[in-house]
Amino acid sequence: MKGLRFVSNLKIRASFGVAGNNLISNYASQGLLGITRNINNGQVVSGITPSSLANENLTWEQSVQTNFGVDLSILKDRINFTADIYRSHKKNLLLNVSLPAASGFSSSVQNIGELENKGVEFSLNTENIRSKAFNWTTNFNISANRNKVLALNGNAIRITNSEYQVSQVGLPISSFYLLNVIGVFQTTDEISKSPVQSPRVVPGDLKFEDVNNDGRITTADRKIVGNPWPDFTWGLDNKFNYKAFTLSVSINGSQGNEVYFQGGETNLNDAGVQNQLKIISERWRSPSQPGNGMLPRAIRNDYAFTLSSSSRYLFDGSFVKIRDINLSYVFTPKVLSKIRVKSLSVYADVTNAYIFTKYPSYDPEGGIGGDNLARSGLDYFAYPNPRVFTLGARLSF
Numbered sequence: 511m512k513g514l515r516f517v518s519n520l521k522i523r524a525s526f527g528v529a530g531n532n533l534i535s536n537y538a539s540q541g542l543l544g545i546t547r548n549i550n551n552g553q554v555v556s557g558i559t560p561s562s563l564a565n566e567n568l569t570w571e572q573s574v575q576t577n578f579g580v581d582l583s584i585l586k587d588r589i590n591f592t593a594d595i596y597r598s599h600k601k602n603l604l605l606n607v608s609l610p611a612a613s614g615f616s617s618s619v620q621n622i623g624e625l626e627n628k629g630v631e632f633s634l635n636t637e638n639i640r641s642k643a644f645n646w647t648t649n650f651n652i653s654a655n656r657n658k659v660l661a662l663n664g665n666a667i668r669i670t671n672s673e674y675q676v677s678q679v680g681l682p683i684s685s686f687y688l689l690n691v692i693g694v695f696q697t698t699d700e701i702s703k704s705p706v707q708s709p710r711v712v713p714g715d716l717k718f719e720d721v722n723n724d725g726r727i728t729t730a731d732r733k734i735v736g737n738p739w740p741d742f743t744w745g746l747d748n749k750f751n752y753k754a755f756t757l758s759v760s761i762n763g764s765q766g767n768e769v770y771f772q773g774g775e776t777n778l779n780d781a782g783v784q785n786q787l788k789i790i791s792e793r794w795r796s797p798s799q800p801g802n803g804m805l806p807r808a809i810r811n812d813y814a815f816t817l818s819s820s821s822r823y824l825f826d827g828s829f830v831k832i833r834d835i836n837l838s839y840v841f842t843p844k845v846l847s848k849i850r851v852k853s854l855s856v857y858a859d860v861t862n863a864y865i866f867t868k869y870p871s872y873d874p875e876g877g878i879g880g881d882n883l884a885r886s887g888l889d890y891f892a893y894p895n896p897r898v899f900t901l902g903a904r905l906s907f
Contacts, residue, residue, distance in 0.1 A: 519583035519590075531571035531604070538619045539568040563609070563618045571621075572601045590635040598627040599660075605677070605884045607669060622669060623662040625683055629655035645751040652744040657682050671884035674770050674819050682737040684886050686770060689727070689820040690719040690735050694794045694806055714794045714807030716822060735821045738887025740828070741766030754842060760834040764874075769827035771871050772878075772890040778823060778870070780808045789870045827874040827887070829867035835860045852906045859900040 511517060541564030547556055579594040602621040609615050633651040659677050662669055668678040676687040695701050695713050705720040707727035721731040745762040777784050780793055793805040804822075838857035846854060867874050876892025879885030 516584050517582070518585075518587050519581065521581040523577070523579040523581070525575075525577045527575055529573045529575070531573060531600075535619075538562075539565050560614070563613070563615045565618060565620060567621070568619060569602050569621055571604050574599045574601070588637040588640070592631075592633045594631045596627075596629060596631075600625040600627070605671070606882050607671070607884070621663070622677070623679075624660040625657060626660050627655055627657045629653060643753055645749075647749045649747040650745070652742055654742040655739070657739060659683055672888065674772075674888065675884070676734075677884070678734070681734060682739055684884055685734045685737040686768060686821070686824055686887070687732050688735050688824065689729075689732055690721070691716050691804060691821045692719045693717045693803055694800065696797045696800060713797065714809075716806050716820070718820065736768035736824060738767050738769065738827070740764040745833075754840045756836075756838045756840075758834070758836045759832070761830065762833050763828075763830040765828045767827045767887065768824050769869060769874055769877075769887050769889050771823045771825055771869075772888055773871060774823035780806060781810055782808060783810075787870050825869050827867075827869055829865055829869065829874045831865040831875075832863040833861070835863050854903065854905050856903045857901075859898075859902070861898040861900070862895045863897065 511520065540562075541560055542562045543558045544561030545556055546559050547554055549555075575596060575598045577594060577596040579592065582591045583589065601624050603623050603625050604619060605622050606617050607620050607622060609618055631651070631653040633649070635650075636648045637645075638648055639646040659679050659681060662677070662679060668676050670676050670687075671684050674686055674688060675684045677683045678685060678687075693716075695704070695711065695715050695717050697713055700717075701711055701713070704717060705725050705727050707718060708715075718727045718731060719733070720727060721733045724730075743762070743764045745760070747758065747760045749756065749758045771778070774787075777786050778790060780786070780790060790805065792802040794801045794803075794807045806822075836857060836859045838855055840853075840855045846852070865873070871889060871891070873892065873894035874889075876889050876894055877886065878888050878890050878892055
């Protein structure tokens with residue numbers, strides 16, 4: 511490497527490890543009891559009933575991870591580059607699985623199978639301008655991850671996570687399994703030439719894909735129509751220093767994930783009962799005013815498309831967000847000597863300044879699933895990330 515003087519650092523890394531994951535609620539393996547009320551001889555009495563299903567075979571997840579990476583710095587560390595490629599194999603995957611109503615319980619935490627995550631990550635740090643008065647540095651990162659269900663317990667090929675999602679061998683976990691909307695009927699002639707879905711369908715109603723080609727639209731025509739996992743995510747930070755002033759701007763984005771807007775069943779249903787979102791203005795009105803071609807006519811009861819959950823409320827969750835803007839000023843030693851303090855700086859900050867997205871609801875980052883992978887990508891009016899304005903000062907004596 512002596513001849514490569516522009517290279518200041520080069521490191522090749524490799525790692526292998528096994529880790530456990532116990533991100534489940536306490537006592538999840540035990541059958542817990544809860545207090546409930548009942549009617550006994552005409553009186554309301556309290557009693558104790560089972561509140562969760564016991565699973566004495568429940569264990570931690572086990573994650574086997576392999577990683578290869580390279581770190582490279584050139585031009586006296588003014589350009590730093592890092593790349594990683596990894597594979598994670600999760601065994602005894604922990605998921606909150608839906609149960610039949612006949613069991614008496616809605617769900618149960620189970621070890622259901624195996625999951626693979628693999629992907630790449632890149633980061634680039636550059637010192638663009640370096641002088642006595644002005645400095646400019648940039649940090650950029652981008653990552654792409656793919657997950658796939660490798661196996662499920664028993665001989666199962668697919669398990670139902672929710673009314674909208676399934677986990678299926680060979681596909682990403684929590685994929686959306688819905689009737690696929692392919693447009694809006696424009697004429698009665700078009701309806702007569704299409705698969706039968708309801709005798710009351712008229713122009714302006716949704717048109718579904720006949721997946722099994724049996725000439726009828728039923729729940730058997732559901733298919734995988736997307737998943738909640740992005741194709742890639744990225745972040746960009748820029749920092750500018752001019753004398754005593756510092757300005758930093760952070761931007762990040764996500765591309766290619768789908769979000770099922772469950773709240774759309776209320777305020778995108780064209781029923782005219784609840785307030786509707788702005789996108790409803792793009793609905794079908796007539797063959798000469800077809801709207802965007804995917805939103806049906808206004809109707810009080812949506813009888814024509816209640817066979818099953820459909821991709822009608824599935825939206826692209828891609829976004830670009832100005833995550834943070836921060837401007838600060840550090841007072842000079844000359845000023846500090848006059849006010850007899852060791853250091854003083856003031857700053858103004860805006861968090862979640864603005865988001866660019868086509869997602870129709872509050873925030874594509876919102877969701878009701880929390881840490882539960884089985885419910886990733888579901889949004890029922892999730893509270894949006896707030897825009898926060900902050901003014902502050904840092905003082906030391």
